[in-house]
Structure formats: structure tokens, C-alpha cells
Amino acid sequence: MEKAASPRASDIAYDKIRQFVLSGRAEPGQQLTEEQLARISGVSRTPVREAVRRLENELLIVRSDSKRLFVADWSADDIDEMFVLRGMLEGHAASRAARNISGRQVEELGRISDLLDAAVRCSPPDVTAFLAQ
Template sequence: MTNETTRDGAKDAATQSAVETAYHHIRHLILTGEMRSGDKLLENQLAAAIGVSRTPIREALNRLNAEGLVVLERYRRGIVADFSLDDAVEIFRLRAILEGHATSRAASRISEADLQRLQDLERLMETQFEELGWNEHLEGFDKLNAEFHAVIAAAAESPRLEKILASSLELPASIFNRYSEPVEVRTRRTHAQHREILSALKARNPEWAQAAMNAHLFSLLPTASGSLAHEDGAK
């Protein structure tokens, strides 16, 4: 899965539309921190880089704007959105409220197959963490972690809730790391919390599940002190 020349950022399904290609490509640039807050998003430049015309680029930028990752104003250059500490806190508060609710619902609805999937995902995250250090570990972790949360969101069987969680409350990893505790501290606790959430879901105990998810998310609430260990390499 870790091939190097996937020139369309994300999933490589048979024939992807141009706007999907553009959307995933640009979103990837932002979420991975390849483009940072304030960077200019020029339609022509992106079109050339991605190899489609401006039309799908514009659609993709509009979607990202609706999701809050890009700031667009009429006749003004689009820029990558800036996330202050307050923004990060706001996002995590809302995630806690909504994902807590989702987890509560999931507790009485989730299938055995999805429970198994969650267990597999968590086991994968933990073994990868043991084998590689947290350095190499990171990209893989983010993907698995995202799926862990996505499975729970889907199990809540509330399509609008799922959509909001997937598209309106994202925070670029680079920003999150800036405001969060050092990765290795955070990650160890995350594993324990994930296991607790899983236990609560298996017990089909909505209140416990909700509380465990809330604890998980509130423990990640960004702080002013931020990360003390991890400073991004480039200037």
C-alpha cells in the first residue's frame, strides 16, 4: 500500500473524476502540512500540477472551503485556512460532543463485524507502534486511527452526523501536533483509551461508551503549551 508514485493522493479507484482527483490531491497537501496556513492556492498552478483544467479545481476548492480547510473570498486568491489555538480547541470540543453522541448510538447498533474490525485496527496500531518507533509510525497511524473513528461514526447510523464528523471538523495534523502534547506520550494513552471505548461498545453500554469517547477527545484538547518535543524540521 505504500507505493511512491500515486499521483492522485488518495484512493485509486478505477476511473476517478477530475474533481475527485483534484479534491483529494489538494486536501492531502493541506492535511499533511505540505501546504501550510496562509499559502496561496492559485487555480492555474494547481490545474497544471494536477493535470486537469481549472473547472474541477474550482469545484474542489469550493468543497474544501465548505469544509473549512480553505478560505475563499470573491475575486480573492484562495489560501490555506489558518488554525489558531482557539480553532483547534473549538474543533475538539465539537468533535467531543458529536462523536460522543455517535459513540453512544453506536453502542446499541454496532455489528459484530464492525466490533471485530475495530479490534483489528487497534491491534494493528499497537503492533506498528511497537515495531517502528513513533517516528516512522506516524503516517500509518493517522490512517488507521481515522478509520477507527470512522467505523464508530458509521455505526451510529446517523448519516448527517457521520457527514459532519467526516467533513466539517478536520484539523491538519501539522497544526494538531503544534498544539498537542508530544506524540509518544499522547499515543500510549490513546491506545488505552481506544481499548476502553472498544470494551464499552462490546458491553453495549451507551453511557460508558460516550463517556470513554469524551475522555479520549478531551484528553487531546489542544493546549497553549503545545508540543514540547516535536518541532517541524524545515524553517
């Protein structure tokens, strides 16, 4: 019987740092250090560096000209533009997917939608549960 591969340290760091940023525990514009991120994620600084690169690509963390790390601070216009573009892309992808979806997949989407609704209805909203879907 084959054992499941355990998650890589950089994947653990990525998940924990991403959750730290998206949960609101990190303020927009807040400076971050590799040492702080290593403590948050429970891994050494080397996997944190790889995780930070991924988060920079997702524009959740930005690096200044002096190479310091900060939580991205998006303006309302930036966010609005991202949602418009994302809506266009996701609408196109959903249209293509709908042509090939099975009944079982529709049921699974309904289950996930219910979980997302429940996470949003919590007071305060359960960001962790929302992002897990």
C-alpha cells in the same frame, strides 16, 4: 460483468489537494492558485474549482474578500473549540452506533484502530496512512 465507475476528476482533485493541505506540504496562510492546484492534482482547472468549493466547506481552504485562495490558518483556540465540539458530536454518534453494532463490525473497528496507531507511531507520523483510514 459491470465495470466499476472511475473516479470523477473533481474527486481526484479533492483527494489530492486535501492531502496536500493536510500533509503539511502547504503552510497555513499560504496562497494557492487554481493553476498550482491543477498541477498538484493532475486535472484541469474546472474540476479544481469544484474540489476547492468542497475544501472551503470543510474550512481547509479560505477565500479572501479579493477572491484569492489560502490554506486555512487556525489559531490554537479555534482548534481547541473544534475538538471540543467534535468530541461532543462523535460521543453521541458512538453511543447510538454502539447500540446496533455487530461482532464483525467491532473486529473491523479494532483492525482500523491498529492501523491508525501504527500511522501515529511512525516518525514522523504517516499522515497519508492515517487519513486513508
